Amino acid sequence: MASRSHPVFARAYERLSVLMDRAGAAEDREALVAGLSGRVIEVGAGNGRMFAHYPPQVSGVLAVEPEPRLRAAAVAAAQAAPVPVTVVDGLAEALPGKDDEFDAAVVALVLCTVPDQTVALTELRRVLRPGGELRIYEHVAAETSGLRRMQRLADATVWPTLFGGCHTGRDTAAAVTAAGFAIDELHRFKFPATGPSSPAAPHILGRAVNPTAAESPR
Incomplete structure (x- = not known):
């Protein structure tokens, strides 16, 4: 089985995700998937908080x-989604999709947890058609030295254990580029916008394109 069980984190995340959406993540999710159409793969769907935001032009997710536990919650959330959503067990490192099958891919607060970002992003390129979009909403490495030190300390101690394998100090935008995607839009911001900064405060929201074979052969 592909399952990775984190029962304590899953229970906490079900509550935390609601608080995050109230603090502005719902608007970020809306912006993340705006304008998408066709067939979409969402990797690391969690408890399905993204589903309500997909536009009607999406033919299926x-x-x-x-x-x-999170997958079961996502199955329930899919019943109320405005577009058809199928929830499956699977890993980012071995996605359940054919080559070039999807028009777009969505990752939201998941590339911090995958064991190997390079493998996960290679899989995303595999299942995305040439010219398909990768939409990214992640917390990432800080741009200031003080917060980067806080992230290194957190990642070396209890943070990954408490938060389902999450690592706060990853330069995800650089990893996306290194995997062969072309980033054409990227917004950096602090989340939540007010209050003290946690190791997970620096965020990015953006869009990258899977180049055609002529532009960047795999």
């Missing part, structure tokens, strides 16, 4: 989630 394959939502991949390896954590059993």
Whole structure:
């Protein structure tokens, strides 16, 4: 089985995700998927908080989630989604999709947890058609030295254990580029916008394109 069980984190995340959406993440999710159409794969769907935001031009979503409790919640959320959503067990490192199958891919607060970003992003390129879009909403490495030190300390101690394998100090935008995607839009911001900064405060929201074979052969 592909499942990765984090029962304590899953229970906490079900509550935390609601608080995050109230603090502005719902608007970020709306912006993340705005304008999408066709067939979409969402990797690390969690408890399905993204589903309500997909626009009607999306013909279907394959939502991949390896954590059993969160996946069950996502299945329930899919019933109320405005577009068809199928929730499946699976890992970012071995996506359940054919080559070039999807028009777009969505990752939201998941590339911090995957064991190997390079492998996960290679898989995303595999299942995306040439010219398909990768939409990214992640917390990332800080741009200031003080917060980067805080992230290194957090990642070396209890943070990954408490938060389902999350690492706060990853330069995800650089990893996306290194995997062969072309980033054409990227917004950096602090989340939440007010209050003290946590190791997970620096965020990015953006869009990258899977180049055609002529532009960047795999």
